[in-house]
Amino acid sequence: MTQKLYELLPQIGGYIYPNEIEIHWGLLIVVYPYVTGIVAGAFILASLVKVFNVKEVEPLYRLSLLTALAFLLVAPLPLLSHLGHPLRSYEMFLTPQTSSAMAMFGFVYAWYLMVVLLVEIWFVYRKDLIIWAEEEKPPMRWIHRALSLFSRDVSEKALEFDAKALKFITIIGIPSAFLLHGYVGFIFGSIKANPWWSSVLMPIVFLFSAIVSGVAIVIFLYMIIIPLLGKTIDMECLDKAASFLFYAVIVDFSLELLDFIHRIYESEESIKILSELVMNKLFLSLVIMQVLLGMLVPLGIMVIIKVFDFKDELRKLLYFVTVILIQIGIFSTRWNVVIGGQMFSKSFRGLTTYKMDITGLEGLLYSLALLILPFVILAILLKILPAWGKSGEEALES
Amino acid sequence: MPRSGIEGQGSAEGRSRDPRGEISLLAVPLPAPAGGRIVNRRRFLKDLMTCVVSGGLFGGTLLKGVARASAIEAGKKPLYGFGVQVDKCIGCVRCVAACKNENNVPKEPFFFRTWVERYIIKQDGGTIVEAIGILPHQEAEVITEKNVLRSFNVPKLCNQCAHPPCVQVCPVGATFSTEDGVVLVNNKTCVGCRYCIQACPYGARYLHPETHTADKCTFCYHRIKKGLLPACVEVCPTQARLFGDLKSHASPLTRFKRMNKIHVLKPGLNTEPKVYYSSLDGEVR
Numbered sequence: 001m002t003q004k005l006y007e008l009l010p011q012i013g014g015y016i017y018p019n020e021i022e023i024h025w026g027l028l029i030v031v032y033p034y035v036t037g038i039v040a041g042a043f044i045l046a047s048l049v050k051v052f053n054v055k056e057v058e059p060l061y062r063l064s065l066l067t068a069l070a071f072l073l074v075a076p077l078p079l080l081s082h083l084g085h086p087l088r089s090y091e092m093f094l095t096p097q098t099s100s101a102m103a104m105f106g107f108v109y110a111w112y113l114m115v116v117l118l119v120e121i122w123f124v125y126r127k128d129l130i131i132w133a134e135e136e137k138p139p140m141r142w143i144h145r146a147l148s149l150f151s152r153d154v155s156e157k158a159l160e161f162d163a164k165a166l167k168f169i170t171i172i173g174i175p176s177a178f179l180l181h182g183y184v185g186f187i188f189g190s191i192k193a194n195p196w197w198s199s200v201l202m203p204i205v206f207l208f209s210a211i212v213s214g215v216a217i218v219i220f221l222y223m224i225i226i227p228l229l230g231k232t233i234d235m236e237c238l239d240k241a242a243s244f245l246f247y248a249v250i251v252d253f254s255l256e257l258l259d260f261i262h263r264i265y266e267s268e269e270s271i272k273i274l275s276e277l278v279m280n281k282l283f284l285s286l287v288i289m290q291v292l293l294g295m296l297v298p299l300g301i302m303v304i305i306k307v308f309d310f311k312d313e314l315r316k317l318l319y320f321v322t323v324i325l326i327q328i329g330i331f332s333t334r335w336n337v338v339i340g341g342q343m344f345s346k347s348f349r350g351l352t353t354y355k356m357d358i359t360g361l362e363g364l365l366y367s368l369a370l371l372i373l374p375f376v377i378l379a380i381l382l383k384i385l386p387a388w389g390k391s392g393e394e395a396l397e398s
Numbered sequence: 399m400p401r402s403g404i405e406g407q408g409s410a411e412g413r414s415r416d417p418r419g420e421i422s423l424l425a426v427p428l429p430a431p432a433g434g435r436i437v438n439r440r441r442f443l444k445d446l447m448t449c450v451v452s453g454g455l456f457g458g459t460l461l462k463g464v465a466r467a468s469a470i471e472a473g474k475k476p477l478y479g480f481g482v483q484v485d486k487c488i489g490c491v492r493c494v495a496a497c498k499n500e501n502n503v504p505k506e507p508f509f510f511r512t513w514v515e516r517y518i519i520k521q522d523g524g525t526i527v528e529a530i531g532i533l534p535h536q537e538a539e540v541i542t543e544k545n546v547l548r549s550f551n552v553p554k555l556c557n558q559c560a561h562p563p564c565v566q567v568c569p570v571g572a573t574f575s576t577e578d579g580v581v582l583v584n585n586k587t588c589v590g591c592r593y594c595i596q597a598c599p600y601g602a603r604y605l606h607p608e609t610h611t612a613d614k615c616t617f618c619y620h621r622i623k624k625g626l627l628p629a630c631v632e633v634c635p636t637q638a639r640l641f642g643d644l645k646s647h648a649s650p651l652t653r654f655k656r657m658n659k660i661h662v663l664k665p666g667l668n669t670e671p672k673v674y675y676s677s678l679d680g681e682v683r
Contacts, residue, residue, distance in 0.1 A: 001607055002506045009507075015515075015527035017554075017601025021508045024592040024605065084590015084610030091570040091587060102593050103569035192667055193563060193599035346601050347683045349527055 004355065013280075014350025023342045023354045027367045028078040033184045033206065034334045035075050035374065040181035040207070041214015042068040043117070043173060048244065050170040056240035062387035063225070064218045065121050070378035072113055078370055079105070081361050101187050112180050116173045122149070123166045125385055130154050143384060181210040188337060195270035196277070196341040201259045208252040213330035215245045216323040221378070223320055231388065235312050242319050246302040249326070253295050273348040281343050281351055286336045294329010298322045474645060477579045478617055479672040480628075481640035481654040482553050484679070489514055489551035491531035493630035493639060500618060500629035507532040509604045511615040512555040512630055517681055521545040525681050552682050553639060555630070556581065556602040556615035557663060557671030564594035564603065564612075573612065579644070579672055580619055585611040599664050617641065644672070 005021050012021065046064040048054045080086045096103035129148035133141050182203040188194075189202025199205075219241050226233050263271065278286055301322050305315055339354050357363035497503060497512045510532070518526040518541060526543065530551070541549060562581050565573050572588035575581050583594075588611035595603045595612060606613040618628035622641070626632070631641045642649030651674075658676035664683065675682075 002504070002508065005506070005508045015529075018507065018510045018513050018529045018532050019595075019601045019604040022605070024595050079591075082591070084592075084605060085588070088570070088587065088589045091589060095570060095587075097568055097571040099566045100569045100593070102567060102591060105569075187593075191563075191567075191597055193597055342596075346599055347527070349525075349683070 004357075008353060008355060011353040012350060013352075014345070015347055016345035016350040016352050017347055020342075020345050021352055023339065023352070025082070025338055025342060026354070026362045027356055027364065028082040028362060028370075030331070030334045030338045031367050031370050032075065032078040033181075033338070034213070034331050035071050035078070035370075036184050037181055037206065037210030037213045037330065037334070038217050038374075039068045039072045039075060039112075039214070040177040040210040041212065041216075042071070042218050043177040043214070044211050045215045045218050045241070045244070046120075047170045047174050047177075050166055051174065054240065056236050057244075059234050059237045059388065060218050060222055060241055062124060062385075063222060063382075064214075065117070065124065066378055066381045066385060066387060067218055067221060067374075068214075069117050069121060070374040070381055072109075072117060073377055074370060074374045076105075076109060077373075078367070081366070081370075101183065101190055104183065108180055108183050112176050116169060116176045120166060120169045120173060121385070122147075123162050123169065126151060126162055127154055127159060140384075147384070178207055182207050188341065193346055194341050195268065196274060196344065197337065199259060201255060201262075205252070205255045205259060208248060208255055209330055209333050211248045212245065212252050212326060215241060215248060216326040216330075219245065219319065220323040220327070223316065223323075225382070226388075229388070233316065235315070238316070238319060242302065242305070242322070245323075245326070246299075246306070249295065249299055249302070253299065256295075270344075270348050273344045273351070277340060277344045277351060281353065282336055282340050285332045286340070289332035290329050290336055293325055294332055295326075298325045298329070301325075475577050476643040477645050477672075478558070478622060479579070479642065479644040479651050479674065480555065480558070480617065480631075481642075481651050482673065482675045483636075483638045483640070483654070483658070484550055484552055484675055484677045486636040486638035487514065487551040487553055488636055488638075489516055489530050490635065492633045492635065493553060494531065496629040496633040497615070497618075500621075501616070503613070504607055506607075509606070509613070511602075511613070512553060515552045515554060515682070516549070517552065517679060518543055518549045519547045519679075519681060521547045527681075548679075550677075550679060552675075552678070553630075554600065554602070554663075555673060556598075557600055557669065557673045558615075558617065560670035560672065561668060563597040563599065563667075563669060564614075567593045567597040569593065576619075580617050580622075581614070582616055582619060583612050583614060585609050585613075588612055599667050599669065 008021055042064040045057065046061055046068065049058055049061040080089055083089055092103050092106050096106070126148055129144045130152055131154070133144040133148060136144065185203030185206030188197040188206075189199050191197045219238065222238070222241075223233060263274070301318050305318055310318070342352075343354060344351050359365055491514050494510065494513055497510075498505060501511055503509055503511050510529075513529045513532060516528055516530045520526070520543060522545065558579060558581050560575075560579070562573075562575060565575055565581060568574075568588075569591060570587055570589055572585075573581060573583045573594050585606075590605065590610045590612070592605055592612065595605065598614075603612050603614045605611070618626070618630075621628060628639075628641050631639045640650050640654050642651030644651060644655075646652060654676065655674060660674045660676060661678040662671040662674060663678075664671075
């Protein structure tokens with residue numbers, strides 16, 4: 001490891017404190033808020049259906065819940081892999097330091113997984129699980145029966161209760177999703193030592209970028225999975241979801257712009273080094289990838305779609321390009337926050353650099369694996385809990 | 399007479415263990431040596447009674463006072479602080495070497511519990527800063543800059559803040575403030591998340607490459623608890639570094655604070671450092 005640091009020595013510009021050469025939070029910590037953001041965003045999309053009764057996006061309901069679950073299961077992995085002593089991580093549950101935002105991660109995570117997501121998914125699928133278990137042969141029959149927790153009541157009254165419970169959980173779920181990702185923003189935003197992070201807007205910006213990335217990835221998955229299943233894409237659903245994405249991007253963009261203008265206008269002590277950071281080290285990832293490709297181009301495309309009456313096929317193509325660009329943009333946002341925040345010295349006199357490993361726990365390959373893992377989990381989840389078809393078919397048709 | 403017992407109490411060992419024992423020894427007057435002066439038993443007993451009663455009264459009164467004083471002394475735990483006289487630092491970096499040796503800090507130039515920054519302020523207003531002698535056995539370069547307005551060296555170390563952001567953010571409480579004002583890391587419970595490193599505004603923390611836990615200056619806690627000075631203070635040839643108890647009027651630190659205009663680093667962050675600088679230049683962050 002120290003060999004790598006020697007290689008970085010010549011790349012330091014200006015003066016940095018000698019302990020600052022090492023970038024302490026690397027690619028893994030970029031992956032962590034990216035993955036968590038998708039969880040929160042996908043859940044918010046799901047809640048559109050149940051709480052706000054947006055019927056058009058009904059076909060995305062189950063998919064977004066399962067997407068949230070798949071990504072949530074992966075969310076702690078980058079954190080654990082990054083710890084110097086992963087085997088001691090249980091200490092955060094046993095002897096949490098109440099003043100530490102990070103210590104709350106376990107509790108926020110457990111709450112979201114156990115109380116919100118799993119319970120909601122169970123109520124959504126309960127009736128189907130019972131019906132599937134009756135129709136199927138082992139081993140799927142056993143799996144579905146076990147997943148239904150051996151409940152067999154599909155009476156009107158029971159289903160009515162399911163619907164009520166669902167509404168209630170979703171209402172709890174929305175603030176929980178806000179808490180989950182707002183909290184991730186707070187981890188960074190509350191560090192007063194770091195002017196790039198320290199901003200009261202940070203949790204809010206994280207939240208809206210989370211909604212953007214979550215909605216975009218569910219649209220992306222829908223556009224890939226539906227043709228693979230030999231079904232047709234519901235254009236009304238796609239237009240509505242894209243419309244929500246458009247508004248979310250506008251809010252996200254406005255918040256980031258506000259943060260930017262505020263920093264420039266206040267022009268505090270750190271402004272010189274932060275300008276240098278943006279213009280040198282982060283030019284590609286911030287100006288080009290995050291703002292131009294990840295935000296302005298998708299916004300432009302979505303405006304064009306709204307203004308002109310394109311045919312379905314062209315619209316699909318443009319939506320597909322948009323959601324991919326948005327993913328690149330949001331990943332760059334996470335990169336610019338996490339890595340960018342460590343590339344300037346707290347002496348405000350110099351910049352260091354980040355050299356990504358290829359192999360190893362902090363390496364590119366491992367992070368790629370972590371980013372692919374949720375899709376594998378989602379594929380398994382969809383196999384066990386189909387989002388469409390069978391009795392889920394009604395959802396698709398409605 | 400049981401002289402030997404009394405002598406035992408007053409031995410150097412006994413004194414260092416219990417300062418109260420030492421004082422009580424002074425307070426109780428020793429009985430006069432016996433020997434041939436005692437003519438009869440009655441006289442001896444009378445003398446003895448007088449001695450015991452008067453001595454007891456006198457000693458008892460004194461002891462009461464001593465006990466009160468000791469109680470105040472016992473309640474007065476030290477609060478350690480550190481002074482840096484910027485004008486006295488010659489940039490020899492003996493402190494850095496001593497710290498690395500004393501505290502098993504890795505020798506590579508990326509891990510420091512303390513370091514020394516050299517500032518060169520030029521006439522055109524430009525400032526050049528570097529951490530001097532950070533490579534092992536490297537001597538500070540001679541300044542070749544022209545038009546130097548002023549130049550000075552600033553030793554840096556953990557500021558042992560009264561409101562330490564590192565302690566606030568540690569998820570497991572592995573880093574904590576002691577009653578005597580020193581921030582320590584328990585490397586048996588530190589999970590190595592590095593949040594404290596991010597939270598420290600002074601760049602005073604690093605992750606130890608062998609233990610994979612956070613590490614930082616402890617004021618040489620193992621030394622100061624034995625009444626020794628921190629290694630960096632011990633070796634400083636110019637007394638640019640001072641250490642002492644902030645509560646004690648007799649400590650060199652208190653004198654330093656009384657005799658100088660004092661500044662701390664990044665006061666705007668409200669961390670309330672206990673490392674005090676005299677003659678600190680505004681350029682220093």
